[in-house]
Amino acid sequence: xxxxxYPVLNRNGDIIAAAxxxxxxxxxxxxxxxxxxxAVYVVTPLEDQKVLAERIIDHWVSGIGSEYNPKRREALELxxxxxxxxxxxxxxxxxxxxxxxxVATTARSRSRSIDDWVLKEKMAKGSPYLLLLGTAWGLAEExxxxxxxxxxxxKGIAKYNHLSVRSAASIFFDRLLGNRELSGxxx
Amino acid sequence: xxxxxYPVLNRNGDIIAAAxxxxxxxxxxxxxxxxxxxAVYVVTPLEDQKVLAERIIDHWVSGIGSEYNPKRREALELxxxxxxxxxxxxxxxxxxxxxxxxVATTARSRSRSIDDWVLKEKMAKGSPYLLLLGTAWGLAEExxxxxxxxxxxxKGIAKYNHLSVRSAASIFFDRLLGNRELSGxxx
Numbered sequence: 001x002x003x004x005x006y007p008v009l010n011r012n013g014d015i016i017a018a019a020x021x022x023x024x025x026x027x028x029x030x031x032x033x034x035x036x037x038x039a040v041y042v043v044t045p046l047e048d049q050k051v052l053a054e055r056i057i058d059h060w061v062s063g064i065g066s067e068y069n070p071k072r073r074e075a076l077e078l079x080x081x082x083x084x085x086x087x088x089x090x091x092x093x094x095x096x097x098x099x100x101x102x103v104a105t106t107a108r109s110r111s112r113s114i115d116d117w118v119l120k121e122k123m124a125k126g127s128p129y130l131l132l133l134g135t136a137w138g139l140a141e142e143x144x145x146x147x148x149x150x151x152x153x154x155k156g157i158a159k160y161n162h163l164s165v166r167s168a169a170s171i172f173f174d175r176l177l178g179n180r181e182l183s184g185x186x187x
Numbered sequence: 188x189x190x191x192x193y194p195v196l197n198r199n200g201d202i203i204a205a206a207x208x209x210x211x212x213x214x215x216x217x218x219x220x221x222x223x224x225x226a227v228y229v230v231t232p233l234e235d236q237k238v239l240a241e242r243i244i245d246h247w248v249s250g251i252g253s254e255y256n257p258k259r260r261e262a263l264e265l266x267x268x269x270x271x272x273x274x275x276x277x278x279x280x281x282x283x284x285x286x287x288x289x290v291a292t293t294a295r296s297r298s299r300s301i302d303d304w305v306l307k308e309k310m311a312k313g314s315p316y317l318l319l320l321g322t323a324w325g326l327a328e329e330x331x332x333x334x335x336x337x338x339x340x341x342k343g344i345a346k347y348n349h350l351s352v353r354s355a356a357s358i359f360f361d362r363l364l365g366n367r368e369l370s371g372x373x374x
Contacts, residue, residue, distance in 0.1 A: 157364060178343065
């Protein structure tokens with residue numbers, strides 16, 4: 001998956017570069033490790049934000065934190081920093097994963113989006129997939145144009161759709177990568 | 188649900204009172220609002236931690252934050268602070284919800300735990316349920332003794348089971364309160 005910090009929207013719908021936050025990296029990397037996600041890309045073109053992300057990762061992967069909490073190392077070593085979506089795609093090819101199908105996520109209903117069961121079945125066929133999650137108020141429009149698929153928003157039972165990106169990532173991983181449907185009624 | 192800060196375990200298995208964190212409150216309240224959870228109890232007997240939690244809630248529910256981000260108010264107004272599980276139960280009775288069945292959660296496999304589908308079916312019958320989530324290294328043993336049910340741990344596909352409490356809460360809400368199974372294959 002890729003956690004996109006640029007281009008994303010602010011509360012007014014303007015395109016911005018969002019700040020990298022320590023907790024996004026920890027929570028999402030831990031959930032990714034739990035569900036067998038191969039890499040968590042942190043996408044930002046801002047040099048100071050890349051330095052911040054690298055400092056967090058180094059602390060837990062090779063620094064003092066790696067001895068204090070080796071489980072955290074196992075999670076944070078999934079993180080790779082890239083300038084842009086193109087950088088992510090190039091890295092995936094270079095690492096031998098190949099060019100993925102790109103799946104954009106959103107908290108808003110959009111036309112031609114697909115539900116998680118449909119995507120899960122596609123993913124089971126074995127091709128690589130890249131899930132894009134936007135920080136701040138979500139992915140900018142151009143990211144949807146780059147996507148092969150758009151995933152339905154997560155809907156609870158309320159009309160409220162303001163999950164944190166950490167919660168959304170966790171729920172998407174559980175829906176797309178969990179083994180749950182095997183224990184469901186009738187399965 | 189109740190986010191338990193005492194009694195919980197530290198990394199060595201000792202019983203401690205964990206610190207209240209701003210982000211636990213925000214992420215879990217937002218997820219709770221999304222899935223129609225009636226209340227999020229923050230359970231701590233420590234006076235300074237109760238003051239901290241109240242300050243966070245006041246800022247967003249009636250202070251400056253409520254004007255800046257009304258959506259955050261809608262989430263944080265679900266939070267209620269209590270000293271102990273007994274306090275939570277008394278509050279639920281006083282508010283007319285009644286005495287709930289108590290469900291403890293854990294990241295470790297335990298005997299006599301039930302899976303989320305089974306619990307979801309029980310919950311659909313309409314009685315009130317209270318889900319306990321532990322901060323730090325999880326609920327102390329006495330909390331399991333107080334529970335009517337223990338929920339199976341969340342398992343991904345890896346052997347790694349170190350989700351944040353924010354991720355675990357989000358996934359449990361989605362599994363127990365989401366409408367997803369209706370769109371699953373065969374339904």
